[in-house]
Amino acid sequence: MKVLFIFNGLPHYYIGVLNKLSAEKNVEISLVVPSQEGKNIGKGVYQSEEGIRFSFYKLDEYKTWYRREFFKGYKKLIKKLRPDIVVTTWPYSLAFVLLPQIFLITKLYKIKFIQKEIPFGVPKAENAYNFYTTTTMYSESMTTLKISPSVFSRLKIFFLTLIRKIIYNYADAHVNYTKDAFDIFGSYGVKAEKIFIIYNSPDTEKLLKIKTELEKEGKNHLNYNRIIHIGRLVKWKRVDILIKVISRLKSDYPEIELLVVGDGPEKENLVKLSNELNIHDKINFVGGVYDEKQLGLHLLSSSIYVLAGMGGLSINEAMSFGKPVICSFCDGTEKELVRSGFNGYIFEDGNENDLYVKIKNLLDDKEAIIKMGENSLHIIKNEININTVINGYLKAFNYILKSPK
Numbered sequence: 001m002k003v004l005f006i007f008n009g010l011p012h013y014y015i016g017v018l019n020k021l022s023a024e025k026n027v028e029i030s031l032v033v034p035s036q037e038g039k040n041i042g043k044g045v046y047q048s049e050e051g052i053r054f055s056f057y058k059l060d061e062y063k064t065w066y067r068r069e070f071f072k073g074y075k076k077l078i079k080k081l082r083p084d085i086v087v088t089t090w091p092y093s094l095a096f097v098l099l100p101q102i103f104l105i106t107k108l109y110k111i112k113f114i115q116k117e118i119p120f121g122v123p124k125a126e127n128a129y130n131f132y133t134t135t136t137m138y139s140e141s142m143t144t145l146k147i148s149p150s151v152f153s154r155l156k157i158f159f160l161t162l163i164r165k166i167i168y169n170y171a172d173a174h175v176n177y178t179k180d181a182f183d184i185f186g187s188y189g190v191k192a193e194k195i196f197i198i199y200n201s202p203d204t205e206k207l208l209k210i211k212t213e214l215e216k217e218g219k220n221h222l223n224y225n226r227i228i229h230i231g232r233l234v235k236w237k238r239v240d241i242l243i244k245v246i247s248r249l250k251s252d253y254p255e256i257e258l259l260v261v262g263d264g265p266e267k268e269n270l271v272k273l274s275n276e277l278n279i280h281d282k283i284n285f286v287g288g289v290y291d292e293k294q295l296g297l298h299l300l301s302s303s304i305y306v307l308a309g310m311g312g313l314s315i316n317e318a319m320s321f322g323k324p325v326i327c328s329f330c331d332g333t334e335k336e337l338v339r340s341g342f343n344g345y346i347f348e349d350g351n352e353n354d355l356y357v358k359i360k361n362l363l364d365d366k367e368a369i370i371k372m373g374e375n376s377l378h379i380i381k382n383e384i385n386i387n388t389v390i391n392g393y394l395k396a397f398n399y400i401l402k403s404p405k
Contacts, residue, residue, distance in 0.1 A: 001397060004030045004081060006071070006088035009037075010056075012048035012290055013313055016203030020390050022054040027397075030055040030081055032071060045232065046290055055081075070095040075105050085397060087114040087175070094163070097170050112400040115171035119180050120332040124187035128161045129154060164188055172400040175392060177312075178332040196399070198392025200333050202313050204385040207320035210296045220300045224366055225255040227359065228302035228323075230295070230314040233264030238309030238328075238350070240266075240273055245356045247277040253363055256282060261298055263288040296321055303369050304362050305344075307334075308355060319343070319380045324372035326358050336384055343375035 005018065010033050022029035035058040049056065059071040068091035086096075086106070093115050095102045106113065123131035132147045147153045168174070168188045174181060177200045185195055214220060227246070231237045239260060246258045260270070260283060267285065274283040289295045295317065299305070305318035306326045312333035315325055319337060325344035327334050328351075340346045345358040362369055 001026060001085065001401060002028045002030070002081065002083040003085045003087060003397065004032065004078075004083040006032045006086060006092050008089065008092075009033055009045060010047050010049065011045055012050075013202040015048065015051055016206060017201070017386060017389055019051070019053045020203070020386060021393060024390070024394065027394075028055075030057065030083065032057045032059055032074070032077065034061045034069075034071075035059055036061070046288060048290070064095065064099060066094060066098050068094055070099065070102070075101060078105055078109065078111070082109060083111055084401060085112045085114060087116055089116045090167075093167055093171070097167055098163075112172045113170065114173045114175055114396060114400065115168060116175050117181070117185075118331055119176055119178060119184045120330075122164070122184050124184055125161055125165065125189075126187060129157050132157050161188075173396045175396050178335050180332060180335070193399075196392050196396040198389050198396070199336055199384045200312060201316050201384060201386045201389045202320075204316065204320050204380055205387075207292060207296070207317060208381070210292050211300070211321050214293070214296050214300060219297060222303060223257075223301050224303045224363070224369065225253060226257050226259055226302040227304050227306055228259040228261065228298060228318070229306055229308070230261040230289075230317065231307065231311050233260070233262050233266040233270060235266055236310040237262075237266075237307075239270055241350070241352050241355060242306055242308040243270060243273050243277065243279070243283060244352055245359060246282055247279050248356055249359065249363070250279060250282060252360070256363075258283050259298055259302055260285045261287075261289050261295065299323055304359065306355075306359065316380065316384070319376035322373040322377040324362060324369055324376060326355070326362070328355075337379060339375075339379075343372045343379060 010031065018029050018031060021027055031054060057077060059073045059077070061069040062072050064070050070092060096106055096113055097103060133149045133153060147157070165188045168185055168190050172194070174185055174190060174195045175198045176195065179197055181195050181197060182192055186192060229239055229242055233239060242258065246256060249256050271285065274280045286298070289298065299318055299321035302323065304326060305323040307314060307330065308328065310330055312331040315327060315330070315333055315337050318325055325338050326347060327338055327344070328347050329349040334346070338344050338346060345361070347354040347358045
């Protein structure tokens with residue numbers, strides 16, 4: 001089968017997933033991404049083309065009549081590749097219904113269409129108006145995305161919900177990170193048998209292999225006082241909250257330190273905050289680390305992984321190296337991975353005091369750090385890993401190719 005993915009970019013961690021899919025028998029993978037920095041990808045997301053073992057195409061984005069992006073040259077590429085399946089995300093999926101030329105070529109070549117979604121930002125259909133007018137969502141810069149109630153807003157949300165219903169039901173299948181998808185997409189009329197939970201994962205096989213190698217080399221010296229954060233330094237990662245908590249913990253744990261792995265537009269503000277709190281000697285900004293072995297060294301030497309704001313795959317990475325995880329509301333990945341009291345803690349979103357208590361609980365109990373870390377590793381090895389993702393995709397592919405046209 002030939003499968004074409006259409007993404008807003010190529011984050012380095014997804015290369016492993018597509019490589020592994022392309023290695024499956026009778027599966028041929030191709031990918032389309034924007035030729036320039038995509039309009040729909042987070043600022044500063046690290047992208048790579050290293051180690052790609054699948055067909056890779058870059059096309060220019062353009063603004064459609066409905067004011068969202070799609071790709072120039074897509075029809076020509078489709079005629080060349082003749083894929084059996086196209087997998088894409090919002091807003092690119094809009095083109096398959098709202099652009100007649102894309103709709104027609106999809107039908108002409110009998111291409112099946114899979115909607116890939118991170119459902120944490122999608123409300124149930126019946127709750128859409130209240131969700132958008134009462135729930136405060138944030139952009140990466142922590143600007144509010146809440147819509148003010150009005151007649152215009154009601155119409156706008158009505159048509160958005162209608163479009164979602166059309167797109168979601170047009171799709172031959174859905175692949176999603178979390179089990180919430182059944183309730184969310186079910187509310188738009190999508191049948192349960194069309195929804196596949198693939199979870200989300202980096203190349204855990206590679207990470208586990210690196211962990212074993214580093215341990216054999218004796219490079220697994222654990223510092224119980226070291227806490228680690230991994231992620232882009234943007235506002236919605238809430239590293240500022242974590243730094244404030246480290247400042248409070250300093251009096252009880254004089255040797256405490258925070259390793260901040262990542263880079264981004266907020267670095268200067270975070271450095272300034274650590275200076276203002278007089279804990280600059282406790283905060284180590286190491287920059288972005290994309291070499292898995294170097295990342296593994298940082299994780300193995302740290303006792304607790306903390307994600308104070310939005311994120312996802314860094315949780316999987318930390319758990320692959322046997323770390324307990326403390327996090328809050330993320331992208332839904334945490335719902336399947338982090339089990340409070342078992343392999344970490346969930347703290348109340350944005351609550352500095354709660355985060356302080358959760359970290360202190362672990363710092364006071366070294367045995368819990370080890371045991372929860374072991375539990376994290378067990379979840380990765382036995383429940384959610386790259387093979388879970390691959391198997392989820394394959395089930396979705398096989399389902400739609402067997403279903404009637």
